[in-house]
Amino acid sequence: MAYRYSDRSIMINKDQAYRKILKDRGLKQITQFDTAEFGYPTSTQMQQLTSIPHVWKMGDKYYKLAHKHYGDPTLWWVIAWYNKKPTEGHIKAGDVLYIPTPLDMVLSFI
Numbered sequence: 001m002a003y004r005y006s007d008r009s010i011m012i013n014k015d016q017a018y019r020k021i022l023k024d025r026g027l028k029q030i031t032q033f034d035t036a037e038f039g040y041p042t043s044t045q046m047q048q049l050t051s052i053p054h055v056w057k058m059g060d061k062y063y064k065l066a067h068k069h070y071g072d073p074t075l076w077w078v079i080a081w082y083n084k085k086p087t088e089g090h091i092k093a094g095d096v097l098y099i100p101t102p103l104d105m106v107l108s109f110i
Contacts, residue, residue, distance in 0.1 A: 009034040025044055041109040048105060051082075051098035056091050069099045078106060 014022075022028065026089040041049065054065060062076035070078070080086055082100045091097065100106045 022080050024071050040081075040084075041106075045109045050101045052101060054097045054099055056095045056097055057093055060088075060091075062088060065097075065099060069101065075103070078103070081110070082106065 011032055013030070013032055018030060020031070052069065054060075055072055061077050063073035063080055065073040067073040079097065079099055082095045085091055085097070
């Protein structure tokens with residue numbers, strides 16, 4: 001199964017800017033992943049994929065589309081990445097998104 005945090009370094013954050021938050025939560029540090037650097041398919045790779053069009057409508061969510069097309073709602077980020085729209089706030093009703101398939105091939109291009 002694809003996991004978007006695979007092969008990512010784990011960092012410990014004790015930055016002073018978080019002092020109040022850490023104290024309020026009874027924590028000494030925050031553990032977080034480093035920022036991912038995803039590639040994007042080349043034009044040759046894009047020709048190997050099938051892109052299923054989806055017209056965005058009210059009530060749509062990335063996780064719902066991922067569940068419908070991939071059988072796994074946690075793969076919502078694949079659709080967001082492929083469409084270069086990192087959050088649902090970047091989409092409005094009537095926009096056309098594309099669901100890239102086959103999933104295994106898409107993930108190999110990341």
